[in-house]
Structure formats: C-alpha cells, structure tokens
Amino acid sequence: MKNIDNRFEFQGLKGLDVDTLFKDISTPFFALDEAQIEYDGNILLSVQQKTGCKILLAQKAFSNYDLYPLMEKFVAGTEASGLYEARLGKEEMPSKEVHVFCAAYKEDEFDELLKYADHIVFNTINQFHKYARKAKEHNKSVGLRINPECSTQVGHEMYDPCTPGSRLGVPLKNFIEGMSEEDLQILDGLHFHTLCQQNSDDLEKTLVAVEEKFGKYLSFLKWINFGGGHHITREDYDVDRLIRCINYIQDKYNVEVYLEPGEACVLNAGYLVTRVLDTFKNGDKNIALVDCSAACHMPDVLECHFLPPLLNANLDNEGIRYKLGGPTCLSGDNIGEYIFKEELKENEILVFGDCALYTTCKTNTFNGMPLPNIYILHKDKSLEKLTDFNYFDFKYRLGKTK
Numbered sequence: 001m002k003n004i005d006n007r008f009e010f011q012g013l014k015g016l017d018v019d020t021l022f023k024d025i026s027t028p029f030f031a032l033d034e035a036q037i038e039y040d041g042n043i044l045l046s047v048q049q050k051t052g053c054k055i056l057l058a059q060k061a062f063s064n065y066d067l068y069p070l071m072e073k074f075v076a077g078t079e080a081s082g083l084y085e086a087r088l089g090k091e092e093m094p095s096k097e098v099h100v101f102c103a104a105y106k107e108d109e110f111d112e113l114l115k116y117a118d119h120i121v122f123n124t125i126n127q128f129h130k131y132a133r134k135a136k137e138h139n140k141s142v143g144l145r146i147n148p149e150c151s152t153q154v155g156h157e158m159y160d161p162c163t164p165g166s167r168l169g170v171p172l173k174n175f176i177e178g179m180s181e182e183d184l185q186i187l188d189g190l191h192f193h194t195l196c197q198q199n200s201d202d203l204e205k206t207l208v209a210v211e212e213k214f215g216k217y218l219s220f221l222k223w224i225n226f227g228g229g230h231h232i233t234r235e236d237y238d239v240d241r242l243i244r245c246i247n248y249i250q251d252k253y254n255v256e257v258y259l260e261p262g263e264a265c266v267l268n269a270g271y272l273v274t275r276v277l278d279t280f281k282n283g284d285k286n287i288a289l290v291d292c293s294a295a296c297h298m299p300d301v302l303e304c305h306f307l308p309p310l311l312n313a314n315l316d317n318e319g320i321r322y323k324l325g326g327p328t329c330l331s332g333d334n335i336g337e338y339i340f341k342e343e344l345k346e347n348e349i350l351v352f353g354d355c356a357l358y359t360t361c362k363t364n365t366f367n368g369m370p371l372p373n374i375y376i377l378h379k380d381k382s383l384e385k386l387t388d389f390n391y392f393d394f395k396y397r398l399g400k401t402k
C-alpha cells in the first residue's frame with residue numbers, strides 16, 4: 001500500500017489504498033470526489049449563512065450535472081457563459097436561479113435564452129440597448145458588467161479582464177456617456193469579474209475601485225455580482241475578510257451580493273488517474289510516458305502553466321526526477337516534472353489531484369485520443385461510472401453520422 005500523503009489536495013483520499021481502489025478500471029479516467037465537493041460546499045454555505053449573500057456555481061469550470069443534486073444544497077444557482085450552459089443549469093438544477101453573462105449575445109439565440117435565465121448580464125452599452133428592454137418585459141433581472149480598471153494580477157494577462165484595451169466590462173467613461181436616465185431605471189444590478197485564483201485582499205482592493213467609480217449608482221440598484229476567481233475553499237483563503245467585504249457592501253448600499261466562483265466550488269474535488277506506459281532516458285533526463293495527455297485532458301496545464309499535484313510525488317528534493325508526458329504527437333504535451341522516491345514502473349498507477357475544475361468540461365479528442373471516462377467517488381468510497389465514451393465520441397463531432 002502506498003502512503004497517501006498528507007497534503008490538503010489529497011485529503012479526500014486519506015485512508016485509501018489507491019492501487020486497490022482503482023486497479024480494475026481502465027485508465028485514464030476522472031474520479032470526482034463527492035466528499036470533497038461537500039467539504040467545499042459547506043464552506044460556501046457558511047459564507048452565505050453568515051452574510052445572506054448568494055453564491056452560484058460557474059458552470060464553465062465544472063458542469064458534471066450528476067453532481068448537481070448534491071451541489072444544489074450549497075449554492076443558490078448556476079452561472080452560465082451562454083445558451084447551452086444556461087439550458088444545462090435550468091434542466092439540471094431547476095429549482096435554483098440561472099444567471100448568464102456573455103460578451104455578446106446572438107440574435108437567433110436570445111429568445112431561447114429568455115426561457116432559461118433569471119438574470120441576464122450585458123457586456124457593452126450596445127448590447128444593453130439592444131436587449132435589456134426585451135429582457136425586462138420577460139421579467140428578467142438585468143445587469144451590466146463593469147470594468148473597474150483595477151488590475152490585481154500583474155503578469156497574468158490571459159486571465160486579467162482589466163488590462164488596457166480589454167473587451168470585457170464597461171469602463172466608467174463608456175458608462176457615463178452611454179447610460180441614459182431611462183437606461184438606469186431598468187438596470188437592476190452591476191457585475192464585475194476581475195479575479196482569478198485570488199485571495200480576499202485582492203477583492204478588497206477591487207471593491208475600493210468599484211466604489212470609487214460606480215458607488216454613486218449602487219444605492220439605486222438591487223444587486224451587485226462580484227464574479228468569480230475567489231479561491232474561497234483554498235487552505236490559506238481569508239474567509240473572514242471576504243465576509244467583511246460582503247457585509248460592508250450590503251450594509252452600505254442595501255444591495256444583494258452575488259458571487260459566482262467556479263474553481264472554489266470543486267477545488268481539489270477530482271482526480272485524473274493514469275498509468276505509466278513506458279519509461280526511458282534521454283541524456284540525463286528520465287522520461288515517463290503516461291496514458292493521459294496534457295493537451296487533451298488537462299489543457300490548463302499548457303494554457304496557464306498549471307502543475308497538477310501528484311499523489312506521493314514532489315514532496316521533497318530527494319529521489320528520482322521524471323518528466324511526465326502524454327502519448328500524443330505534440331512535442332509540448334508535457335504535464336510537468338515530479339520527483340519520485342523510487343523508479344517508475346510500467347503500468348504503475350499515478351493520481352493527479354485538483355482535476356475536477358476546467359478539465360472534464362475542456363477535454364478534446366485531438367490525435368484521436370479517447371475521452372477519459374468520468375466516475376463519482378462516493379462518500380462510502382464506491383465508484384460509480386457516469387460515462388461510456390468510445391470511438392464515436394471522436395467520430396461524430398467531425399462529420400455525418402452514418
């Protein structure tokens with residue numbers, strides 16, 4: 001039996017022998033950890049109970065709807081990036097609120113969107129003028145995404161909507177020039193989303209900018225949505241400061257506060273389980289080829305240099321360093337370098353942590369790679385298979401179904 005290390009990322013596997021647990025399952029596969037989703041959910045629930053704010057699941061990070069019956073105990077609803085996610089939220093968490101933000105809505109989709117969404121947030125003044133009145137006629141709550149022009153994530157431009165020339169959110173100048181008295185009368189709320197994996201000190205800084213620029217409008221509104229990017233369930237996150245921020249805004253402006261984290265809802269709540277296919281040396285470098293791919297199964301590893309935690313590896317600097325890579329033909333299909341106590345062997349099981357977010361909803365079949373099946377690891381440690389992916393998941397997205 002392997003030692004399960006004591007890192008926070010693997011607390012859901014504590015006391016388990018992963019070699020036995022996973023031995024009969026064909027790799028690669030995702031295991032979504034019900035106990036950890038509950039752990040994360042309870043933190044979100046306590047923030048809502050202590051403040052009266054509402055927290056939504058941002059589905060773009062995680063949309064494994066088989067878990068929605070569990071998650072709906074902890075969230076007030078779902079947040080969608082567009083039509084399909086809005087429909088999914090409505091279908092799979094029907095008793096809860098559906099919110100949608102999209103940079104630009106399509107005319108031929110908007111009527112259908114009205115069937116699903118409760119809150120509709122617009123990204124530009126033009127979009128507001130084009131759709132807001134119609135949305136109001138259908139009893140929707142309408143909001144505008146603002147750009148507080150307050151960068152708190154220097155060197156992280158890919159995830160910073162406050163960079164100069166950003167296409168996301170209305171800057172104050174455009175707001176003042178574009179919003180008439182009548183427009184302001186139908187506006188229900190403001191939305192900002194400027195954070196990514198950040199702590200509540202950065203939220204506090206952002207709120208100073210939001211208040212300075214848009215404070216005078218806030219008292220006339222019903223709600224403000226703080227967006228996502230709050231790493232609320234991370235071990236070192238300052239939850240008390242978040243609570244102070246929410247209470248301060250609610251009390252001062254008499255508005256309802258929404259948050260819509262994606263990552264925080266399922267932080268550390270999934271594993272990508274893979275097997276070693278081969279090992280060899282190239283010069284001094286030890287290389288291990290595994291049956292999962294960064295490009296196909298963990299695209300954020302390549303897009304934003306995420307190094308997923310690996311069970312029983314990378315704990316100290318003693319041992320054997322391996323570069324782990326996938327089986328595809330892409331030279332850069334590397335997951336990262338890890339240190340192991342012993343040499344890796346063919347067929348050995350490796351378990352990556354924190355693989356519930358931005359993974360199952362971002363997989364692809366590049367290189368004809370199979371999609372990893374998705375399981376739930378239930379609280380009683382039994383595994384339930386949700387999917388049965390095969391060749392046709394690859395084929396049918398490319399052409400005629402015969």
Ligand SMILES: *Cc1c(COP(=O)(O)O)cnc(C)c1O
Pocket residue numbers: 058060061079101193195196197227228229230260261262263264
């Ligand atoms: C991405 C996104 C979220 C969720 O962000 P996380 O970093 O996963 O918490 C929420 N709202 C909007 C508008 C987003 O674009």
